[in-house]
Amino acid sequence: MENPAIAALFDEMADLLELDGALVFRVRAYRNAARVIRDVGSPLRELVETDPKQLTELPGIGKDLAGKIQETVTTGDFADHRDLRAKFPPGLLELLRIQGLGPKRVKQLYDELHLASPDDLRAAIAQGRLVELRGFGQRSVEKLQEQLEKAGATAERRFLLADAEQWATALLKYLGAEKRLRVEAAGSYRRRRETVADLDILVAAEPGEAAGDAVTRFVRYPEIQEVLAQGETKASVRLRGGPQVDLRVVSPEEHGAALMYFTGSKQHNIELRKIAQAKDLKLSEYGLFRGERRVAGATEEEVYAELGLDWIPPELREARGEIELAARHALPDLVTLDHIQGELHAHTNATDGKASLEEMVDGARKLGYRYLAITDHSKRVTMALGLDERRLREQWAQIDELNARLDGFTVLKSIELDILDHGELDLPDDVLAEADYVVASLHYGASKREADNTKRLVTAALHPHVDAIGHPTGQLLGRRDPYPLDFDELVAACVDTGCLLELNGSPERMDLPDHLAAAAAARGVRFVCSTDAHAVSHLDAMRYAVSIARRAGLTKSQVANAGSLAQLRKELKHRSPYRPTQ
């Protein structure tokens, strides 16, 4: 069982315990464990096999939870979870996922009205039975109704790119251990979409025995929950707690064409086939053909070339104009993870981060960065113990000391500044003027009214001391939609002032979405790739931020932290001369 599935199980256990009325701290222990499991970075499965005692070294994992992790890794579940699950109808867990319904209210609905699923709830609302309940007024019922409608529209389960990556990496490692097989992941995973519904794995092998071996090896993968289909060159399985995986085996001379076909996107492929048709060619997953003769197919490069196109990076294959650029040999030279020279959004344990200032610096240095901005929360974010002027200056004094000792690395004095109700900022100008870098974010009170949110963000972007807008849309994938926002207006403000927009690679955020980043880039906005790291291991999420940038078609020169510190400072200085605002 891979880490995301184990984590999901522990999260569900926490839900069940809440329904069961367990002590909140016990619930919290499971939630905390789920988070730790997600963040740990290496598969716990391997740890359990080699040295299970080390599990209790993880923060918040004691003897009991370590045992449950071990049980989960080996059996796919743990007894306490099974027992508690049997105690409640499965629909209650779905009710729990509806925004505005917590464990207390779900339990109340179940106990008093015997509602055990979203459908039950829908019916009860229609019959007007909810208003009988204490604590449910007209407004609450209306809100629930809205949420129910939304939930009905999004049935398909999608996985975060970062989670999909864990399943894909483990599976590719397993399949690739067989040396004769060339194995790759295709599909939306290869295109680095922010969420992935299933994994497509492509294997190149000689037809016959080698191909059969590949399928056999695949369906014997220990992490499989169910084999859905199995043939000679194709198989589908569902992974335990994970996505469906489709495997296709093709011969080496078909490999490039098949890789293109299974990478998609569908619309990109359709456009390619039209181009082939116009050239009197036929493109399929088996190759590019003139009549019966295969003119290309072994590599993607030769297929694209025969179509008169440059090779197109998978991240761009969304039929958003990339084919025309490829025809004109004008594709952008996309930014890569190697270009990134520093991290500009990271928290420490001074607020809600898990690691100390020194540990974060150490982590950033290990990644080969030259600079790191410590952007803890400002005071408005009370739940994270946000910094006021005094504590921020204390942190900056520590940073000065640290910088004096560091060689070839610079810690930037920074802050993640909260944007208040009308666009005011959470710290006075004289403090901000001393900062090396300021990222302003909206955390509280996002309005249903587009104009309110737009005004707040635009006001912040226009402020002379704000260098970047953090996670601009506020989306949390699968949990919270972007708040209503006139994005064009925000872009206009950024164009005016040189304010950067953040591409936040935190797996649940992936904010800005790539299509918005592309739209902003077209108007000349510049960006920063960052992770919003709250722990040392989170610094690794930079590759997801870079994925957004690549999907948006950005080059190195459009990403502020893909340059040296000197270049960055020059850009920020140019942007933010100190002009006190009244």
Next chain:
DNA sequence: GCCGTTTTCGGCCCGACTGTTTTCAGTCG
């Protein structure tokens, strides 16, 4: 359920917001 010790129990982050109350409960982050 974890953790640390003031060392085997007692504390564990807590304030804002919403809708519902009329002094608060539930949810969220």
